[in-house]
Amino acid sequence: MPGELVPADYFRKMDRPEICRDDRPLEIDLGCGDGKFLMEMAREHPERDFIGVERLLGRVRKVCKKITKRGLENAQVLRLDSRYVVEWLLPESSVSRLHLLCPDPWPKFKHHRRRVMQLDFLESVRTCLRPGGEFLFMTDHEEYYQWSVAKVAAYGKFEILEWTEDTFFYPKTDFQLQWEAEGKSMFRLRCRRVD
Numbered sequence: 208m209p210g211e212l213v214p215a216d217y218f219r220k221m222d223r224p225e226i227c228r229d230d231r232p233l234e235i236d237l238g239c240g241d242g243k244f245l246m247e248m249a250r251e252h253p254e255r256d257f258i259g260v261e262r263l264l265g266r267v268r269k270v271c272k273k274i275t276k277r278g279l280e281n282a283q284v285l286r287l288d289s290r291y292v293v294e295w296l297l298p299e300s301s302v303s304r305l306h307l308l309c310p311d312p313w314p315k316f317k318h319h320r321r322r323v324m325q326l327d328f329l330e331s332v333r334t335c336l337r338p339g340g341e342f343l344f345m346t347d348h349e350e351y352y353q354w355s356v357a358k359v360a361a362y363g364k365f366e367i368l369e370w371t372e373d374t375f376f377y378p379k380t381d382f383q384l385q386w387e388a389e390g391k392s393m394f395r396l397r398c399r400r401v402d
């Protein structure tokens with residue numbers, strides 16, 4: 208499908224030229240859903256390249272259609288599991304910003320191990336970020352937020368930076384809009400790779 212990124216080989220790390228042009232900053236949106244955030248970021252920042260990662264085919268199709276309709280040459284979508292992409296496909300030190308926005312909170316205790324935010328995931332995030340690169344996490348679920356802050360603290364290799372709505376251009380996601388309309392607040396966590 209036009210707009211879809213298909214790796215040349217699913218069983219080895221991708222080469223940088225496969226995922227972005229020249230030495231342009233690369234941003235990854237994990238679990239991009241219907242792609243509103245991805246579209247608005249790509250339009251606002253034509254000087255950067257964007258990849259949305261989404262496992263549901265129907266959503267991938269929708270995002271591909273939006274990319275094509277808007278003529279965005281700096282956005283692509285990859286149909287795969289986020290964890291697999293971060294742990295196995297992204298080249299080391301390749302990503303400027305990695306976004307994990309409104310992921311499934313898996314609220315029941317017995318399901319917490321399904322949460323994306325785990326120590327081995329954080330290690331893989333750090334490895335694929337460029338030095339000084341950022342990992343941005345946002346949720347409406349306060350307990351998942353506190354869990355994530357604790358995981359990042361336990362991991363210990365990120366610097367926590369201030370992040371408010373006004374810190375930089377950051378369009379609202381589809382789920383964020385839905386939850387804010389229900390009166391929920393968003394919790395933000397901004398981590399910088401330090402070496």
Ligand SMILES: C[S@@+](CC[C@H](N)C(=O)[O-])C[C@H]1O[C@@H](n2cnc3c(N)ncnc32)[C@H](O)[C@@H]1O
Nearest residue numbers: 238239240261262263288289308309380381382
């Ligand atoms: C709650 S929605 C949030 C979508 C979007 N980020 C937003 O804020 O509007 C979570 C999205 O992540 C996708 N997703 C969940 N787990 C995933 C995984 N392991 N790999 C890729 N996509 C995943 C779901 O299919 C869904 O589209």
